[in-house]
Amino acid sequence: xxxxxxxxxxxxxxxxxxxxxxxxxxxxxxxxxxxxxxxxxxxxxxxxxxxxxxxxxxxxxxxxxxxxxxxxxxxxxxxxxxxxxxxxxxxxxxxxxxxxxxxxxxxxxxxxxxxxxxxxxxxxxxxxxxxxxxxxxxxxxxxxxxxxxxxxxxxxxxxxxxxxxxxxxxxxxxxxxxxxxxxxxxxxxxxxxxxxxxxxxxxxxxxxxxxxxxxxxxxxxxxxxxxxxxxxxxxxxxxxxxxxxxxxxxxxxxxxxxxxxxxxxxxxxxxxxxxxxxxxxxxxxxxxxxxxxxxxxxxxxxxxxxxxxxxxxxxxxxxxxxxxxxxxxxxxxxxxxxxxxxxxxxxxxxxxxxxxxxxxxxxxxxxxxxxxxxxxxxxxxxxxxxxxxxxxxxxxxxxxxxxxxxxxxxxxxxxxxxxxxxxxxxxxxxxxxxxxxxxxxxxxxxxxxxxxxxxxxxxxxxxxxxxx
Amino acid sequence: xxxxxxxxxxxxxxxxxxxxxxxxxxxxxxxxxxxxxxxxxxxxxxxxxxxxxxxxxxxxxxxxxxxxxxxxxxxxxxxxxxxxxxxxxxxxxxxxxxxxxxxxxxxxxxxxxxxxxxxxxxxxxxxxxxxxxxxxxxxxxxxxxxxxxxxxxxxxxxxxxxxxxxxxxxxxxxxxxxxxxxxxxxxxxx
Numbered sequence: 001x002x003x004x005x006x007x008x009x010x011x012x013x014x015x016x017x018x019x020x021x022x023x024x025x026x027x028x029x030x031x032x033x034x035x036x037x038x039x040x041x042x043x044x045x046x047x048x049x050x051x052x053x054x055x056x057x058x059x060x061x062x063x064x065x066x067x068x069x070x071x072x073x074x075x076x077x078x079x080x081x082x083x084x085x086x087x088x089x090x091x092x093x094x095x096x097x098x099x100x101x102x103x104x105x106x107x108x109x110x111x112x113x114x115x116x117x118x119x120x121x122x123x124x125x126x127x128x129x130x131x132x133x134x135x136x137x138x139x140x141x142x143x144x145x146x147x148x149x150x151x152x153x154x155x156x157x158x159x160x161x162x163x164x165x166x167x168x169x170x171x172x173x174x175x176x177x178x179x180x181x182x183x184x185x186x187x188x189x190x191x192x193x194x195x196x197x198x199x200x201x202x203x204x205x206x207x208x209x210x211x212x213x214x215x216x217x218x219x220x221x222x223x224x225x226x227x228x229x230x231x232x233x234x235x236x237x238x239x240x241x242x243x244x245x246x247x248x249x250x251x252x253x254x255x256x257x258x259x260x261x262x263x264x265x266x267x268x269x270x271x272x273x274x275x276x277x278x279x280x281x282x283x284x285x286x287x288x289x290x291x292x293x294x295x296x297x298x299x300x301x302x303x304x305x306x307x308x309x310x311x312x313x314x315x316x317x318x319x320x321x322x323x324x325x326x327x328x329x330x331x332x333x334x335x336x337x338x339x340x341x342x343x344x345x346x347x348x349x350x351x352x353x354x355x356x357x358x359x360x361x362x363x364x365x366x367x368x369x370x371x372x373x374x375x376x377x378x379x380x381x382x383x384x385x386x387x388x389x390x391x392x393x394x395x396x397x398x399x400x401x402x403x404x405x406x407x408x409x410x411x412x413x414x415x416x417x418x419x420x421x422x423x424x425x426x427x428x429x430x431x432x433x434x435x436x437x438x439x440x441x442x443x444x445x446x447x448x449x450x451x452x453x454x455x456x457x458x459x460x461x462x463x464x465x466x467x468x
Numbered sequence: 469x470x471x472x473x474x475x476x477x478x479x480x481x482x483x484x485x486x487x488x489x490x491x492x493x494x495x496x497x498x499x500x501x502x503x504x505x506x507x508x509x510x511x512x513x514x515x516x517x518x519x520x521x522x523x524x525x526x527x528x529x530x531x532x533x534x535x536x537x538x539x540x541x542x543x544x545x546x547x548x549x550x551x552x553x554x555x556x557x558x559x560x561x562x563x564x565x566x567x568x569x570x571x572x573x574x575x576x577x578x579x580x581x582x583x584x585x586x587x588x589x590x591x592x593x594x595x596x597x598x599x600x601x602x603x604x605x606x607x608x609x610x611x612x613x614x615x616x617x618x619x620x621x622x623x624x625x626x627x628x629x630x631x632x633x634x635x636x637x638x639x640x641x642x643x644x645x646x647x648x649x650x651x652x653x654x655x656x657x658x
Contacts, residue, residue, distance in 0.1 A: 015645045020619055022618075024635065024641075024642075028652055029655075036544065036546070038501035039501065039546075053651075054656065055654045055655055055656045055657075057655060079499075079501065080501055114658075120652060120653075125544055127543050142544060143544055143549075143571065143572035144503075144546040145469075145576060146572075152635075152636070153642065154642075155635055191486055191541060192537060192538035192564060195538065195565075195566070222542075227568065245658040246658045256652075291541075312484070312536055313485065316484060319484070409495050411499070428488075428542060430542060431491060432491075432513050436494070
């Protein structure tokens, strides 16, 4: 029987295996941020423990940093940020603090620095750690107790999840991309369809994606309930990593490539579950409800809960429509938005910003819309500015902001007002996610950009001279 | 962690699927640097609705929560089980849980019990009729129905074991692993 990519990465990290207990897995990289770490460091302090491997640990500030140039930090956030700085100092953990030039959303800077590498195990106290699976690493989110465990021991006790493979085949139509693939997959699986599984994304449509697109896909694995997503590394991965600060150099790079090329699923390996999606049949996706599985094509209408058989699912859809203030049968394109957010660990990388800028160039944001772009990292911001993307956004009427998680979860001052409707490139449309009472619709960067211009959900190809 | 053996109490019924951790404890409360004090903010936004389940008189003092499928999906915030435990819950019974929520709960002594959906509905009906339920970890039963939990997790919960201390007993294999596997990166050298 052949082995899966998951099997290969898992087996090479087992520190201890015994009957009746979970495997003890070694962690190659532990990413830390201000929100889920203070209680873990405090736990170490109370028990008189140290960080076992500061050299495999990296901290940054992302969740509640302000992204406006002069926005003050609220006192609680300031204390949390100062606590992270103090903990990193005390325990010898390297920290890319705000203003260091290397800060950014933890799931953007890991790959960007070349620290996220094929075959590694990566954890972080954040559910979107699944992002790093795009390079062929086993990466998953953990809670604060587990953060403490990893800090102290560089390991985690884990049972091996089941395996699910989603093959994406076909050629996408123009305007359809990675965000649409993954939203469609979540729509099909449901938000609990991946519970207990690691998802391997495979097939020609995945192989044809850039690294940024793959990161977007793996990022949203958790929205289908899967703790991790994986994509086998290939030449796209290697070209992305080569020359980055954390990547191997010289002869070591060659040796790493030899190892990395073996990280594949064997043709005769079996999965607990398999799914195939033909991307040629996909249209840009827009969520209508309060979880990412509540999604339809942009050409579609708000669904009617009465058509849902399962009573629990129907009741949830009714609650979602009431919260979202939407009527069944409303064409998605007729829904007007007040806000547009381009950012988050899902879609804030340079390619996302290029895609949005290409739509925006020479046009104006609709007068009823407030739109913002928040680059995923200080490095993405610099690169975008070097390419002149910031001017395109600012000239069109977007706010161009500093790196951070920002309005993906609204822990900083970037929040929706109650009742405000937002087209967002982020990953969660839960009630109140972007601000209490806020109404979030998840979309791709291209749709977010076109929607900002049109004032309602739109694709780039619909924009006319009138929008210039 | 707090040991868990058994709890007998009336139960709060929250019969909706996919309750995410953003609802259990919204983001504005994640700025605290302590582990305690989250209970008063449990379901903060939903509690603004006077008809919300937690606001009903019969919710008072409930130590068991009966919930719909995929309870605790979404964010990894351990603040969610902290808030439930701090509010007074000792066990959550549902057809399924978000993976990270389930793991976080096991780590702090909040027992996540998985039962088939039909049995959870039956327990909900009994709870709504006023019946007290017992969740017994030693016997692995909830409201008389057997549930599955692996022996290791059960033992850790029953004894309230500190799992960092448990792992640190494995220093020999850990040191052996580290000497056989040079680190692929160093965050100190970039």
